Each structure stands twice: as C-alpha cells, then as structure tokens.
Amino acid sequence: MKIWNEIWDYVKMIIIVVIVVLIVNNVILINAKIPSESMEQTIMTGDRIFGFRMAYGINFDFFGKHISKKMKDPERYDIIIFKFPDDESQLFIKRLIGLPGETVEIKDGKVYIDGEYRPEANDYCPETPTGNYGPYTVPENSYFMMGDNREYSRDSRFWNNTFVSFDEIVGKAVIRYYPSITLLK
Template sequence: MNFALILFVLVIITGVAWVADKLVFLPQRRRAAEAAVDEFDRQQARIGERFADENAPATRARLREEKLRQPWWLEYTASFFPVILIVFVVRSFVVEPFKIPSGSMVPTLLVGDFILVNKYDYGIRLPIVNTKITEGRPLQRGDIVVFRYPKDESVDYIKRVIGLPGDVVAYQDKKLTINGKPVPETPLPDYFDEERIGYAKQFEEDIDGRKNAILNNPAVPPFIVGAEDYPYRDNCKYDAQGVVCKVPPGNYFMMGDNRDNSADSRYWGFAPDKNIVGRAFFIWMNFSNLKRIGGFH
C-alpha cells in the first residue's frame, strides 16, 4: 500500500471524527460542563458564604475543563485531522519530498540528498487515481523528473528528460543525439565519485541551451547489455554502438546523468505521461553535507 493511500485513509478517518466531534460530541460535552458547573454553583449557594471553599473559582474552572476534555479516542483522531489534511494537500498538490537512493543522477544529485518535487508544474493530478485535472506546462528536455517506474509503479524513479514524444534519441558510441543533432559536450575536471572511490570523466552537456554535468567514461563499451522487453520496444534498435529510439506519443525517454551507472530508458523503455509525479527542483537536506542544500540544474 503506497503512502498516498495511507495518508488519504487517515484523512477520511480523522475527518469523520473531527466532524462528529464538532456536531455531536462537543455539544454534548458543553451541556455536561454547564450542568456540572450549575450543580457546583447550587452546592456553593446551599453551604453559604461562611463555609464556602475559598478555592471555589479554581475548582469550578477545573470541573468545567474536565467535562470539556476530549476522550482519548477523539484526541488521537479528530485532533490530528487539521495537520494530516494540510500534509495531504501540500504533498498531493504542491510539493512532495523524496530521498535519492542511488547514484544514477551523480554528479547532479547524490545518494542521501533529500529533494523537493513540484507537483503542479506539469498539471495537477488527483492523488491515488492519478487523474490529471489541470494541464500545466509540458515537460521540457533537460527537466529532472520523478515518475513511477513502469515495471513496478510502487517504485519512484528520478531521471532527466532526454526525449519528448516524437523525438528520435540516439545514444551511440557514448554520444547523445536528439533528432539527428549531436548534444554538445564540454570536458570538465574529473569528478571524484565517493560511492565508487575513484575519479570519473565529467562533461558539461548542453540540451536545448540548458547545461548540466554528466559522468561518462569513454572506456566503457557503448552497447547496451540486459535491455528488457517493454511496450513500444519495436521503436528502438540496439546494436554494437548503442541504441536508437523513436519516442512514442504520450511517453518520454529518460536517462540518468551518471551514464554508465543508470538503469534508464535504454534498458526498460519509455516513461508514460500518466506515470509522471513532478519536477525535482530543490535539495532541502543532506545530513552528510549541508552545503548541498539549494537548487540544481
């Protein structure tokens, strides 16, 4: 069961309890409190001022508070409803937090980065059913996107958008080409990969004027090993030089920035538009390196 569904169920349960408390149980407690206070006042009147308890005002207030107090089962349901509702709305329609679990997006994103994902940029989707209710803007090449893995939609993946519907994407001889145009690469200083404890070749890639760093070791063979069967596989041609794919309608070609260590569209196929979760845009925490906090390209 995914977290969104669990959160939705909690909203329903706590919401029903909150409404029941406001309409039924709170009025009952108020009547009981008023009756108890009235009875206390009558007792004080009967014993007279001479024998009246000097702490009577405090006792009266405490009696009223006890009668108004929520029972434990309402305290742990209705009381949490506003907080759970806010979390559900923000997480479903505004931003959602994720943690980077693997090195497929190195050097842009590192293992342990906690990121925020914009949930409305590409159009708002209803939680659970994932039905789009607003269009938003279209995905652009170079966007970093979180999406549900087509082979197992309970798993979230994060990759960079390389090919849009109708694009012809070629990754051959370790070089990326989109619609017949080579994507420019500029060498950068070697990158020290802490996960693999070694240096890796680093380049700056320019996709439609949007620049980002990638890791790409020219010594690694260009051919794809272990490509799976997937929808529209006939749109792709694999050979000793790599792969060429035409992106089908309603789908995207995704790749990781760590080109030799990324399970992406070269291996499992295309990411359907219905699986898109949102655009990643900000690192809000990395407990191993606080300097990581900030935006990224």
C-alpha cells in the same frame, strides 16, 4: 464539560493538521531520499530532495482514483520524479532527454536527437559516457529518461517499457535540502 470542550479543540486541531499534511504530501510536494548513484554528481546517493507535484499540472492518485490534467509540458533536461514504467510501485528520478515525437540515439556515448548531436545532453555527466543505444522514437505523451551518471544508471535504455508516459510523472525535482540546500537544474 469544560474539559470535553478542550479535548474537542485538540482533536479538531489534530484533524486539521493531518488533512493539511495529507494534501501537501499527496498534491503539492514529494519528499524523496535518493537511493542510488544514477544521478551523481547532480544528486548524490543519500541526498534528500523536494519535488513539486504540480510542476506540469495535476497528476496524482487520490483514494484509488487517478486524477490527471496536463497544464504544462515537461522540458528537456528537467529532473523528473516518476513511477518506474516496469513497476509503478517504485519511484525513479532521472533527467528528461527525449520529448514526444523525437528520435533519440546514443553513439559512442554521445546523445543525438533527430540525428543532431546534442553536446549539452552530456554536460551533466561526471565522466565521459560510452556505448551505443537506439534509435528510440518517443511516442506521443511519453518521454525518454537518462541518469546523469550514465555508466551506472538503469534508465530508458534498459527498461522493458522504454518510455515514461505523462501519467507516470509524479513531479519535478526542484531542491536538494540535505546535506545542503541547492536548487536543482
């Protein structure tokens, strides 16, 4: 009888650990490995990051049911992890450039928002961006995303579904933990 009590204690402990891990992984944190060069020099290919799923509120799928409650708006230049609008089975990571209601245009690689040149939008780029894109008018509850490595990033400029809706946001990238620990800005 004593052995069964001991086994039951181990089973309970394993169940509790599994439940805690599921909650942390599906509600609080997202662990991701960066697969491409689209965010270099900020985040390099192969880096591992943690994102905070609740940075903007509650937004997750739980046993097939989508739960979403916005508590805070994403801010310009946040690094966001989201479901790719053209294929929601893939997660992407990009920098938020355009907010709802704004018009984003890229002229000679320079970002203009509502007709005003925004030099800080290119501060994250490892080289001088080129090209002309837009204008794109960002719908309500949606965002325009670009990679920091603009010459090698497939971002809002190239997608069939140009904008990321709030419901597609998974979290905000907050820390790179491999190969070194760095807070992401």
